[in-house]
Amino acid sequence: MWKKNKKVKYNKIMILILGGISVIVINIEKAITTPDPVIMSNIISPVLIRSLIEQAKDSWINGNAESFAALFTSDGEFIVPGNRWKGQQAIKQAAADFANNTSSVKIEIHRIIIEGNQAVVEWYWEDTAKVTGQKSPADDAIVIDFVDDKIKRWREYIDTKTPLSNSTQKG
Known part of the structure; x- marks a missing residue:
């Protein structure tokens, strides 16, 4: 028992x-x-993120430094190899300087990957130097952080040695 x-x-x-x-x-x-409702309320829609990326692309193509800078938060960062600009005014000046020295900007977006408030963009970029007429093709990977419907941080990784859209590979 x-x-x-x-x-x-x-x-x-x-x-x-x-x-x-x-x-x-x-x-x-x-x-x-x-999903946590507080976290979800701060998530920017993928449609808006794609729209902001398209606006950035159009700003570069049109040489519109003001519209590019307006996409950023007031303390946003724009980073390319060798340079970092912080704040809308500094970003606007960098974009204006670029527009003054180049022409015929072409951008082809290959893909956009979005997760939460971050995106990774892969695009082909080509511009022409105004002084020399030399074309500069590049493949570009961009990591972008978004806050409150604006770009907080834009970080570019640029490949000028092996751009796919300008490739003469034999396969």
Whole structure:
């Protein structure tokens, strides 16, 4: 009788433990898969992110430094290899300087990957130096952070050695 009661108690304890574990697992799964309304309220829509990227592209093509800078937060950062500008005014000046020295900017977006408030853009870029007439093709990967419907940080990684759209590869 004593062994039977001990076995019953053991089984009840195991049922309670396993039941508790399953409740914990269910709650963890729910926490992982249920979006936090506070976090979700700060997520910018992918449609808006794509629109901002298209506006940036158009600003470069049209040489419109003011419209490019307006896409950034007041303390936004624009970073390219060797240079970093912080704030809308500095970004506007950098874009204006570029527009004054180049012409015929062409941009082909190859892909945009969006996750939360970040995007990675891969595009082909080509411009022509006004003084020399030399074309400068490049493949460009850009990592962009967004805050409150604006660009907080724009970081470019530029490949001028092997641009795909200007490729003469033999395959």
